[in-house]
Amino acid sequence: MSTPSGQSAPSAASTPAGGAATAGGPLILGTLLAATGPLASYALPEFAGMGAAVDAVNAAGGVLGMPVQTIDGDSGNTHAVASLSLERSIGKGAQVIIGATTSTMSLSVIDQAVAAGVLLFSPSNTAVKLSDPAITQGLYFRTAPPDSYEGLVLAGLAFDEGKRSVAIMQIDDAYGAELADSFTLAFKERNGRVVAREVYNPAASSFADNVAKVKAAKP
Known part of the structure; x- marks a missing residue:
């Protein structure tokens, strides 16, 4: 996985292009973090944290005996960038998306994630609106308080x-x-x-x- 600056983050297995999630297959995580845009510096520790976590899980045997795989994505600072990145990750088989960096970007793509049945998990969103189950449909989690x-x-x-x-x-x-x-x-x-x-x-x-x-x- 790469950081927004192009430096190598802690290594993690990557999915093959066009790979699809299948029952009994590996857990595939996509990122929807700000690799570009005005908040790219804030996303650096998010990329690093995810990379370290994936490496630790894989070093312990992965999930159900298979290494966790990752797909890099970018939330940028516009809906167009975030939506396209999410679409690509879903198309490559991601079951869980880590992001977005900002509440605004998460709110802009939550309907898209829900429609695809993909979980959105942000390390930094704080908007109160994202606590509304009518919006998130049980497919959104965050580690930051509202x-x-x-x-x-x-x-x-x-x-x-x-x-x-x-x-x-x-x-x-x-x-x-x-x-x-x-x-x-x-x-x-x-x-x-x-x-x-x-x-x-x-x-x-x-x-x-x-x-x-x-x-x-x-x-």
């Missing part, structure tokens, strides 16, 4: 550290809004005050105005 839980825990940590008045700087996307909403609700339930919520554009050349507004709110 934003609703992250916000609850962060609010508890802030309050336990003696913070009673806070300001939030949130990234301008669904993840930022969902996490900020969750934190705000949980913090206010503890009688804490959120004196400002400043939304910033991650592509901006300067965040001085955002910081100035937060400072003016005197958290």
Whole structure:
């Protein structure tokens, strides 16, 4: 398996092109991680972790006596890239897809995975919407907690550290809004005050105005 940078990740057996999953055959994992796009650096440890896990399982005898096989894929940062990659992995016999790196990409292809009866398993998705069984149909798992839980825990940590008045700087996307909403609700339930919520554009050349507004709110 290769990492997004083209470096070799821990070795794992690869499926032959055009291979298909059959009853009693090997477990075939496809990846749907961000090999390209703005989040490629975040996916590096995901590729490495999957490679290490597959190597460890295979060193212990594999699954049902057969080595786990892998198919490299890329979620990129668009539905077109993720959908095509998923289609290719399914066509080569993948029964489980590791990914996507982002909740947005997982949500964009979950219907496609469900229709194919393929399990989607993400190491990093946090969107609350992905907890809805009506959407995932029992074919989606993740190892990261949803934003609703992250916000609850962060609010508890802030309050336990003696913070009673806070300001939030949130990234301008669904993840930022969902996490900020969750934190705000949980913090206010503890009688804490959120004196400002400043939304910033991650592509901006300067965040001085955002910081100035937060400072003016005197958290």
